[in-house]
Amino acid sequence: MKLAVFPVTKDIAALVRHSDFLQKYKSIHFISPPGLIKEGSDLSEVDFGVPTGIMITNDLPAALADSDSILLSYSEHVIDPIVYLNVTELAREKKKSILFTSELLEYLGEKYELQETDAIIDSQPEQFGDEDKLDEHLYRIPVPVVAVAGIGFNCDKFSIQMKLNSYFKTEGYKVLCFGSNALSPLAGINSFPKCAISSNLGIKQRILAFNHHVYDTALKENPDLIIIGVPGGIMECNPRLFEFWEEIPLIVFSALEVDASVISLYSYPYSNNFFEEIMKTCRYKYGFLPTVYNICNMDYDFSTESERNIFSRIPRDAFMKKIFSKIEKNKFNVLSTELVGNDEMMFRKILAELE
Structure with a gap:
């Protein structure tokens, strides 16, 4: 599976450095909006860490064309929700599946309507409802x-x-x-x-x-x-x-x-x-x-x-x-x-x- 990631952030860089994130995909395009990080910069420009040899692109259409899905996550550097909405529109046009974080969907609010082909990577059910009666006892965790x-x-x-x-x-x-x-x-x-x-x-x-x-x-x-x-x-x-x-x-x-x-x-x-x-x-x-x-x-x-x-x-x-x-x-x-x-x-x- 080929993945595009938008926008590239310090947390994305941390994923690359400290997990097997790269090994899970055939290829990954790391995309920065123009004006934040220039085309061809090393991923280390995001976190000032050791150079990775992984290049950042500003060319969203080209990255999408060479990807099966795009991962969208929240960044404080993308200050206008319309930027994300434009990305989702282009992804739909190119028939690419979209992966969201719940944090980004909360940020977009009613501006974006989740589609059947979309997925939330950190989705989880409510463990307890408001009417559930919890045992009022704090259990000691058996390990450190x-x-x-x-x-x-x-x-x-x-x-x-x-x-x-x-x-x-x-x-x-x-x-x-x-x-x-x-x-x-x-x-x-x-x-x-x-x-x-x-x-x-x-x-x-x-x-x-x-x-x-x-x-x-x-x-x-x-x-x-x-x-x-x-x-x-x-x-x-x-x-x-x-x-x-x-x-x-x-x-x-x-x-x-x-x-x-x-x-x-x-x-x-x-x-x-x-x-x-x-x-x-x-x-x-x-x-x-x-x-x-x-x-x-x-x-x-x-x-x-x-x-x-x-x-x-x-x-x-x-x-x-x-x-x-x-x-x-x-x-x-x-x-x-x-x-x-x-x-x-x-x-x-x-x-x-x-x-």
């Missing part, structure tokens, strides 16, 4: 739980989850992983349970439902450990847009006892006082202490004019000199998986915490 959370959205939680999933499997562990990203099924990772974010359930029911779902799945699959990718952020960084109000992290950490954790942070030369405050937030609000802090190369800002989150990647050299070198790393187990050798350091610290 590793959580990957972030200070906010878009701070590389997905790539960390895939790295941990791959590492533990390579080491011979049987892993049950729930991903925070809509693209998780493409990496062979379970979608984040819908019951934890369902608007049909109150907070208490969502905590119980999430706990029961993870517990039942663990009994069924009998893993050696569980990795939970936590959607959203443990703190709200945006003074005007209050997405989830930290609801999902509260649900996850209320439902499960965490044995080890990674907290991923935006790119900034944080002080020791900041890490002290984050540690207090995790301990007293969520009930756990972070094992490792990861500094990603994603800069975060907020536009008061457009009231939008603004995310931008920092090149590796600038990240090292202006950000990472200014942080006292040893005191708080701070690392960056952007840098050579830090992945292994993260794995060792997580293993040591689980022993």
Whole structure:
């Protein structure tokens, strides 16, 4: 099967780097809208990682002509829904099947009507309805739980989850992983349970439902450990847009006892006082202490004019000199998986915490 992907994003790049995504298809065309990434650029232009040898194209019609299906996912860099609608129209004209993420369909809303030939890659049924009576008991998960959370959205939680999933499997562990990203099924990772974010359930029911779902799945699959990718952020960084109000992290950490954790942070030369405050937030609000802090190369800002989150990647050299070198790393187990050798350091610290 030949696939086209639109638009190419850092999460798509993470899929390529840290999963068997490429091996699942005969060929894949990675498409960027004109003006974002130029024709012929390496995929590494998306995440400032090591060059991949995979080229990006701006030629949507040509990519579609050489593909059987197109995968569409949400990107904060595509600010007008009409761009996606134009892509779907062209795909229909060329009789190509369309794969959506639920996140993108939610963004498009009533502007797009799902067709019979369309598919949602992270589709899942409601585990519990609003009239179901849940057993009001939190079950202790029978195996270690590793959580990957972030200070906010878009701070590389997905790539960390895939790295941990791959590492533990390579080491011979049987892993049950729930991903925070809509693209998780493409990496062979379970979608984040819908019951934890369902608007049909109150907070208490969502905590119980999430706990029961993870517990039942663990009994069924009998893993050696569980990795939970936590959607959203443990703190709200945006003074005007209050997405989830930290609801999902509260649900996850209320439902499960965490044995080890990674907290991923935006790119900034944080002080020791900041890490002290984050540690207090995790301990007293969520009930756990972070094992490792990861500094990603994603800069975060907020536009008061457009009231939008603004995310931008920092090149590796600038990240090292202006950000990472200014942080006292040893005191708080701070690392960056952007840098050579830090992945292994993260794995060792997580293993040591689980022993």
